[in-house]
Amino acid sequence: MKKDIGSLAYLFLMAFLYHISIFAHTKSSVLSIGSNIHLINGDTNYLACFSVEIETISNNNFAPPAVPTGRYDRYYCLNDVAVPLTATGSNLRWYTAATGGVPNAVAPTPSTANKGTTFYYVTQTVGGEESNRGLITVNVDKQFNLFCAGVTTSSVSFDFANVGQSRFDYSYAIDGGLPVLGSQTSPSSFTVSGLSEGQTVELTVTAVGAPTCVLNPTLVASCKTKCTVVTVPNFIAIAPICSGSIAPILGPISPNSISGTWSPAIVSSTATGNYLFTPNSVLFPCATTQTLTVTVIPLLAPVFATVPSSVCQNAAAPILPTSSTNTTPITGTWTPATVNTTVLGPANYVFTPNAGQCVSSPTTTVSITVNQNIVPNFTAVPAICSGAPLSGLPTTSTNGITGIWSPSLNNTATTTYTFRPTAGQCATTTTMTITVTPNGTPTFTAIPSICTGTALSPLPTTSNNGYKGVWSPALDNTNTTTYTFTPNAGQCAAKVTLTITVNQLRIPNFSSVPTSVCENSIAPTLSLRSSNTPAVTGTWTPATVNTAVVGTADYIFTPDSGQCAESLTISISVNPSNTLVDFSWTVTEAFSENQVITVAATGAGDFLYRLDDGPFQQSPVFEYVSPGYHLITVQDVTGCSVSITRSDILVIGYPKFFTPNNDGYNDYWNVFTLVDKLGSKIQIFDRYGKLLKEISPNSSGWNGTYNGRPLPATDYWFVVDYPEDGVIKKFRSHFSLKR
Numbered sequence: 001m002k003k004d005i006g007s008l009a010y011l012f013l014m015a016f017l018y019h020i021s022i023f024a025h026t027k028s029s030v031l032s033i034g035s036n037i038h039l040i041n042g043d044t045n046y047l048a049c050f051s052v053e054i055e056t057i058s059n060n061n062f063a064p065p066a067v068p069t070g071r072y073d074r075y076y077c078l079n080d081v082a083v084p085l086t087a088t089g090s091n092l093r094w095y096t097a098a099t100g101g102v103p104n105a106v107a108p109t110p111s112t113a114n115k116g117t118t119f120y121y122v123t124q125t126v127g128g129e130e131s132n133r134g135l136i137t138v139n140v141d142k143q144f145n146l147f148c149a150g151v152t153t154s155s156v157s158f159d160f161a162n163v164g165q166s167r168f169d170y171s172y173a174i175d176g177g178l179p180v181l182g183s184q185t186s187p188s189s190f191t192v193s194g195l196s197e198g199q200t201v202e203l204t205v206t207a208v209g210a211p212t213c214v215l216n217p218t219l220v221a222s223c224k225t226k227c228t229v230v231t232v233p234n235f236i237a238i239a240p241i242c243s244g245s246i247a248p249i250l251g252p253i254s255p256n257s258i259s260g261t262w263s264p265a266i267v268s269s270t271a272t273g274n275y276l277f278t279p280n281s282v283l284f285p286c287a288t289t290q291t292l293t294v295t296v297i298p299l300l301a302p303v304f305a306t307v308p309s310s311v312c313q314n315a316a317a318p319i320l321p322t323s324s325t326n327t328t329p330i331t332g333t334w335t336p337a338t339v340n341t342t343v344l345g346p347a348n349y350v351f352t353p354n355a356g357q358c359v360s361s362p363t364t365t366v367s368i369t370v371n372q373n374i375v376p377n378f379t380a381v382p383a384i385c386s387g388a389p390l391s392g393l394p395t396t397s398t399n400g401i402t403g404i405w406s407p408s409l410n411n412t413a414t415t416t417y418t419f420r421p422t423a424g425q426c427a428t429t430t431t432m433t434i435t436v437t438p439n440g441t442p443t444f445t446a447i448p449s450i451c452t453g454t455a456l457s458p459l460p461t462t463s464n465n466g467y468k469g470v471w472s473p474a475l476d477n478t479n480t481t482t483y484t485f486t487p488n489a490g491q492c493a494a495k496v497t498l499t500i501t502v503n504q505l506r507i508p509n510f511s512s513v514p515t516s517v518c519e520n521s522i523a524p525t526l527s528l529r530s531s532n533t534p535a536v537t538g539t540w541t542p543a544t545v546n547t548a549v550v551g552t553a554d555y556i557f558t559p560d561s562g563q564c565a566e567s568l569t570i571s572i573s574v575n576p577s578n579t580l581v582d583f584s585w586t587v588t589e590a591f592s593e594n595q596v597i598t599v600a601a602t603g604a605g606d607f608l609y610r611l612d613d614g615p616f617q618q619s620p621v622f623e624y625v626s627p628g629y630h631l632i633t634v635q636d637v638t639g640c641s642v643s644i645t646r647s648d649i650l651v652i653g654y655p656k657f658f659t660p661n662n663d664g665y666n667d668y669w670n671v672f673t674l675v676d677k678l679g680s681k682i683q684i685f686d687r688y689g690k691l692l693k694e695i696s697p698n699s700s701g702w703n704g705t706y707n708g709r710p711l712p713a714t715d716y717w718f719v720v721d722y723p724e725d726g727v728i729k730k731f732r733s734h735f736s737l738k739r
Contacts, residue, residue, distance in 0.1 A: 065126035067134040068092060074138045075164025076112045077213035084109045085136055089124030095133060096120060110138040117142070139164070144207045146219035155193040156201045156223030162188050165217075166209030173202050175281060183208075198285025200224040227286035233258045233277055240295035242358035243270055248294070250275060258287050272296045299360040302330045302351055310369040312426035315341050318368075320349060330357050344370050371426040376401040376419055383435035385492035386412050390434070393417060401427040412436060439494040442467040442485055449501035451564035452478055456500065459483060467493040477502060503564040508536040508557055516573040518640035521547050524572075526555060536565040550576050579605035580641035583634045587625075590652030590673075590724060591731045595625045597649060599632055606637040627653030627673045650676075652722070657736035660704035669735060670701030671720055680722040687715065704737050713739040 068089030076082055084107040085094070093103035098121060108120060117140075121133035142163050149159035160168070171179040172192060184190075192201045206218040233254035241247065247267040253259045260279040267275065272295045279287035302324035311318060317339040323329040332353040340347065346369040353359045376397035384390065390411045396402050403421040414436045421427035442463030450456065459471045469487040480501045487493035508530035517524060523545040529535040538559040546553065552573045559565035581603040588596045599620040601607045608616035610633045611625070629650050635643035650673065658669040674680040674697035684693040684702055692711070693702045704711055717734045 064129050065090075065124055065131040067131050068122050068124045071122065071134050071136050073136060073162065074110060075142060075162075075211055076110070076138070076140050077211050078112060078115065078141050080112045080140075080211075082110045082112050082138075085120055085122070085138075087122045087124075087134065087136070089122070089131070091125040093123045093125065093130065094120065095122070098133060098135075110140075112140050115141040141213050144210060144214050144217055144219060146203070146205050146221045148221055148223035149189065151223050151226050153197050153226045153228060154195050155191055156195065156225060157189065157191045158203050158205070158221060158223065159189045160205050160207075160219070163207050163210045163214050163217075165207035169206045169208055171204050175199055175285075176202075195225045196285065197225055197227045198281070200281070229286060231256070231258060231279075231284060231287040233260070233279060233287065233290040235277060235290055235292055238267075238292055238294050240297050241269060243296050243298045245269055250277075250292075254290070258284050260284070260287075267294050268296065270296060297328075297358040299358050300324075300326055300328065300330060301360045302326065302332070302353065302364045304351070304366060307349075307366055308368065310371050310426075311339065311341050313341060313344060313370050313372055317341050320351075324351075330359055339368055341370050344372055346370075374399065374401060374425075374427045376403065376421060376427055376430045378419070378430070378432055381432065381434045383437055384411060386436050386439045387494075393419075393432070397427075397430075401425055403427070409434075410436070437492045439492050440465065440467065441494050442469065442487060442496050444485070444496070444498055447498065447500045449503055450477060451503050452505050454502075459485075459498065463496075467491055469493070471498075475500075506532060506536060506563075506565045508532060508538070508559060508565055508568045510557070510568070510570065513555075513570055513572070515571065516575055516638060517545065517547050518575055518638065519547060519550050519577040521577070521640075523547050526557075530557075530565075536560075536563055538563075538565075538567075545572055547574050550574050575638035575640045576605065577640040578642070579603045580607060580634060580636050580644060583632070583644060583646070585632060585646070585649055587649065587651055590722065590729070591654065591720075591733065594623055595627070595651045595653060597622045597625050597630070597632065597651065599634060601634050603641070605641070607634050608637055609634055625651045627651050652677075654718075654720075654733065655735060657738055658704070659738050660710070661739060668701030668703055669737075670695060670699065671697050672701075673697075674720070674722050677722050677724075679728070680720065682718055682720045685717045685719075686711075687717070689717075692716070710739075711737065713737050 066089075068087040070086060070088030074082070074085070086107065091105075092107070093105060094108055095101050095103055096108075096119075098119070103123075107122075110118060110120075118138045120136045120138065122136065123131045123133050125131070142161065144161055144163045146158060146160040148156065150157040167183055167185045168188070169181075169183045170190060171181045172190075173179045174192070174195065190203060190205070192203075195201065200222055201224075202220065202222040204218065204220045207214060208217075210217045234256045235251075235254050238248050247269040250262045250265065250267060252261065254277070258279050260277055263276045263278065264273070267273075272293070275292045275294060277290045277292070279289070303326050304321060305325040306318070306321060308318055320334040320337065320339065322333065323331050330353050332351050335350045335352070339349065346367050349366050349368060351364045351366065352362070353364075377399045378394065378397055381390075381393070388411055390409045392409070393405045395404060397419070401421050402425065403419050405417045405419050407415070407417065409415075409417075414433065416431050416433040419430045419432070421429070443465050444460065444463055447456075447459075454477055456475045456477045458475070461470060462468050463485070467487050468491070469485050471483050471485055473481070473483065475481075475483075480499065482497050482499045485496050485498065487495070509532050510527060511531045512524070512527060514524055526540040526543065526545065528539065529537050536559050538557050541556045541558065542553075545555065552571050555570050555572060557568040557570070559567065580601060583599050583601040585597055585599045588594070597611070599609050599622075601620070606618075607620075608618060609620050609622075610616045611622045612631050616633075616635065629648065631645055631647045632649055633643055633645040635641070652671075652673045654671045654673075655666075655669055658666050660667045660669075669684075671680075671682055674682075677697065680697050682695050682697065683691060684695070685691055692706050695702055713736075715734045715736050717732070720731045721728055722731070723729070
């Protein structure tokens with residue numbers, strides 16, 4: 001029994017450890033188990049002592065699957081038909097970036113529409129773990145290149161591009177020796193070792209099987225090993241030489257004993273050039289080249305830009321310069337040394353260059369001609385009138401001399417002008433005088449002022465002092481105008497003006513002459529001087545006003561001559577006198593809402609009516625007249641009748657309110673207009689009909705109290721009995737008490 005139990009324990013332990021092992025392969029953890037197991041009854045045959053430590057690999061340290069294999073770069077020409085990318089692996093995922101991005105399970109097909117390089121990436125997934133990304137490069141229209149990648153003192157390295165070739169064929173030669181041939185599929189680089197300092201290797205590489213768009217599948221490049229010490233040839237610079245002179249010889253060995261060759265080998269004596277010395281590469285592999293420049297100066301003919309070809313007789317002699325005006329001046333001497341300007345005609349002057357200068361001729365001859373001076377001729381300008389336009393004087397004389405005149409032209413005064421020839425011409429100055437005749441002033445007799453419409457005689461076309469001409473504008477006898485006299489051409493006379501004043505006709509004004517008078521009144525005086533300033537004098541027809549005849553008569557004022565005034569007619573009406581005899585009136589019934597007074601005048605004519613001190617009006621009706629006695633005045637419209645006034649016109653009414661506040665104004669209410677109507681009485685009631693007070697029109701009235709107590713502000717009613725036209729009448733209404 002004990003033994004069975006021990007076996008079972010052993011089996012349990014093995015199963016436990018097995019599951020831990022599985023767990024350890026799937027979890028990130030470290031498990032250590034230390035265990036001493038004692039079987040029942042201490043059976044040492046079944047004693048198992050275990051010390052188990054299981055380490056699991058964390059995800060961070062767990063090696064990912066390998067990158068997919070079978071990748072290779074692609075090379076296409078522009079617009080080639082591309083095929084999908086391929087790789088070998090499980091559950092491939094494709095990317096377009098080295099990190100990040102969204103994977104695609106479908107292999108991409110590259111585009112060949114544009115030149116350049118595109119990068120693609122692929123992974124595989126094994127057991128749920130994704131590998132690192134593998135790079136695939138797609139090149140479109142990539143070109144082959146070859147270059148020296150690096151040098152040492154004993155080796156040179158070349159690098160060249162992969163362009164989709166099947167292999168590289170190469171050949172190289174050291175310092176021009178026999179070529180060494182070979183071929184390789186990779187890498188795209190090549191190194192030659194075991195060289196000496198300064199040795200040159202020339203490598204030729206052909207990319208065999210490159211796409212057709214690779215323009216140069218075969219390229220050549222050279223590399224030279226480094227030199228620890230570089231020697232420089234030290235040929236001395238060659239001085240410039242004249243064109244056509246004996247050229248110097250280029251030596252094959254430099255002063256510091258470096259031998260070599262020159263290119264070109266012979267110095268040209270006609271053109272400036274550079275000459276390259278190349279050391280012997282076998283004897284002097286670490287010597288550099290040297291370049292000498294030999295300047296060839298062209299032969300020059302002396303140029304003397306400042307020496308004139310001609311001079312004027314007796315002019316200041318030009319200086320013969322001892323240096324030419326060439327870019328590189330040529331120095332020398334002249335024979336003769338100075339120019340003689342006194343003798344007419346040409347003369348030769350010989351220039352001899354100093355030695356050592358690159359000149360085309362041993363001497364140069366300059367001819368200088370001495371010319372005779374000419375007097376410029378001009379056509380005389382005739383005399384002008386002051387202010388007349390002057391044309392510019394000619395700048396070229398009639399015998400071909402050019403120049404300028406001074407001073408500026410003056411058309412107001414006689415002036416002498418001087419002509420100065422332009423420099424470089426053998427000519428003298430000359431003068432010309434232009435006579436300017438002063439303008440005379442035409443004189444005319446002044447024209448006296450006229451009245452509007454008065455006839456004007458034509459203005460004279462010959463002045464008092466004999467100048468002839470024309471006037472403008474045309475004569476105008478209605479407005480004051482200034483006229484301009486323009487003399488005829490050729491008379492040297494100035495324009496003059498003449499103003500003719502035209503006085504406008506005035507209308508006489510007689511403010512003291514009335515337009516109407518009363519019959520048989522004193523006749524107004526017809527003044528012989530108007531009210532204007534200044535006054536217009538004249539006579540009247542008829543001379544006096546007749547007031548005895550009723551009606552209208554015209555009186556004509558005729559101005560005296562020479563005053564520029566119009567005649568005037570005044571109509572004077574003679575109105576009949578004393579046509580107003582009397583007037584009567586009527587008044588609407590007492591206490592009417594609109595009290596109206598209507599007046600009826602007796603007599604023929606038109607009348608004006610006035611109420612109290614108001615204005616006169618043409619209507620004989622006065623409306624909304626206030627209660628009480630009033631004055632009515634009637635007068636003749638023409639004022640030719642005595643006015644009549646009546647003062648006993650009574651309008652009966654009552655106050656609409658009163659204010660019993662003991663201020664002395666409107667403290668009592670009464671119908672005062674009935675004061676002269678004997679038998680009149682007034683009763684006052686409240687709104688409920690209660691009798692409050694009975695008063696008489698000739699009493700002081702009601703003070704707004706009842707039994708000595710003030711009544712409230714409100715409306716109160718009244719009944720009045722009064723006689724009118726012999727009949728006792730009653731009138732009822734109401735008024736307001738205001739406090």
